[in-house]
Amino acid sequence: MDDTSIMTRSLLVIILISLLLNIIDCRYSEWEEIKPYCAIRPNPQCCTSRDDDCFMPYYDSRCYCDSFCFRGIDNHDCCPDHDSVCEGKPAPPPPTPPPRPPEIRSCYDTVTGRNYPLGQSFLRDCNLCRCVTLGYQATLSCEEDLCVNSPDLLSHVNNQQPYLGWKATPYDKFNGVKVKDALKHYLGTIPDRSLRNMVDNAPDDPNDYFRMDEVHSFDARTHPNYAGKILGIRDQGKCGISWALSTVDVASDRLALVQNIQHRNEPLSVQNVLSCTDPEAKDNCDGGRVAYAWGFIKDRGVVTEDCYPYESGTLGNITECRFHLSDSELQNIAQHRKLTNIRCPSRSNGEHFNFGPAYRVRDEPLSIKYEIHFRGPVQATMRVTPEFFLYKSGVYRCGGSSYDRQNPRYANLAGYHSIRLLGWGTSIDPRTQQQENYWIAANSWGNGWGENGYFHIRFGECEIEETVIATYGKSTEVLKRKNKRQ
Structure with a gap:
């Protein structure tokens, strides 16, 4: 065995002995502090x-x-x-514990620039923060949900101008609101793929249908045949009722066009539909299904807003139905007879209207353009992602800001919203400098949102053309005449 091997083995033995002595010494020290031996x-x-x-x-x-x-x-x-x-000999003194660090009894928030005492909670935009203890220190514990008026989301959208094609702005109504709550309380449509199985309605004149390809703009609000007969913007408040509100507003528009009512200011009652629809059709302010709303106004009709005013937007869920129909009244509705002497919850004078069945419009632009141009506004359901709440102007694209792709934890934040389509137009795509087509849509978040309550959305975006519904809007008298001819 050479000298190198001997030295290596000797070194290993020394290291092992040293480690063993350290272990014994550590055990001895712990044991020395806490246990008597000779004394017992x-x-x-x-x-x-x-x-x-x-x-x-x-x-x-x-x-x-x-x-x-x-x-x-x-x-x-x-x-x-x-x-x-x-x-x-005197026993060795016990080891002196390390000094405790000074306790910090408050938390400083760099976002608000304020100190908060231990135990205090506060809102940082939409997220709840609380000053809590962690060991001897105080620290902030905050929720990390995405807020609607998030400065990060807002700047992400606006920093992509002019190529994105639309601008964003914060709104006071969304201050302190989480995106997940806004999706629940400001939208409200539960997706229902069965609507795609509804019978669609063919154009009356195929030539008119194909001519729609040459009509590059149309706006029901200003068209001579429609002007003054189309409802303006309503505000659903903090209640997810777009499924019901868009239904009664499209029905109201169609009714005004059939009856040739100028300057129609009295909409149909969404509260009538919301509170009196079958319980399985809805979750009150947490959403409902479009098919049930259309089925309700076909089977039971609907009264006007002054007869049954909308209250859920401010009061929240109102489950009690305050407008009841007798069996004879339901029979009259089935026979398209107009109801008289109705008992309005508001104790004012109001009217009741019947409607025929709703139908689906084929999910392609020419059919939708034809329907709006010749028959009136339609209902459409779109997929909503967080940035839509901040829309201010321009032609909206669903998820066009790519915020969800850069922030994967927000990728699944989406919901469905039903709105009215009133027309269409063209603009120049800022990215390609080519002509693009957009729909003119009426939202239900009040006149202070978007372009006075309206917005433009590019053809084919956000599933906007997949579920388009309409009704003939025939009045009771028209339905009666049609029934007699049959």
Whole structure:
């Protein structure tokens, strides 16, 4: 064996012995602080000279209380309390604990620039923060939900101008509102793919249908045949009722066009539909299904807003129906007879209207353009992502800001919203400099949102053309005449 191998083995032995001594020393120190040994031996506690029976159990070995146990600082097997019990030497003082750091009793928030005392909660935009203790320190514990008026989301959209094609702005109504709550309380349509199985309505004149390809703009609000007959913007408040509100507003528009009513200011009652629809059709302010709203106004009709005013937008869920129909009245509705002497919840005079069945418009632009141009506004359901709440102007694209792709934890934040389509137009796509087509849509978040309550959305975006519904809007008298001819 060469000298190098011998030195290597010797070094390993020394290292192992050193580690073993450190372990023994650590065990000894812990044990020395907390356990008596010689002090609890039966008499005699200590023994003179060498006495192999003068021991106490020590872990899986022994320690001794005789005078022979100490044979040098590095060579002894004495019990930890041998010196104090058998030699009368004072016991070593217990180790001094490390000093406690000073307690911090408040939290500083860099966002608000304020100090908050321990235990206090506050809102940072839409997220709840609380000053809590962590060890001897105070720290802020905050929720991390995406807020509608998030400065990060807002700047992400507007920093992409002019190529994005639309601008964003914060709205006071969304201050302190989380996106997940806005999707629940400001939209409200539960997706229902069964609507795609509804019978669609073919154009009356195929030539008119194909001519729609040459009509590049149309706005029901200003068209001579429609002007003054189309409802303006309503505000659903903090209640997810777009499924019902868009239904009664499209029905109201169609009714005004059939009856040729100028300057129609009295809409149909959404509260009538919301509170009186079958319970399985809805979750009150948490959403409902479009098909049930159309089925309700076909089977039971609907009264005007002054007869049954809308209250859920401010009061929240109102489950009690305050407009009831007798069996004879339901029979009259089925026979398209107009109801008289109705009992309005508001105790004012109001009217009741019947409607025929709703139908689906084929999910392609020419059919939708034809329907709006010749028959009136339609209902459409769109997929909404967080940035839509901030729309101010321009032609909207669903998810066009790519915010969800850059922030994956927000990728699944989406909901469905039903609105009215009133027309269409063209503009120049800022990215391609090519002509693009857009729909003119009426939202239901009040006149202070978007372009006075309206918005433009590019053809084919956000599933906007997949579920388009309309009704003939025939009045009771028209339905009666049609029924007699049959």
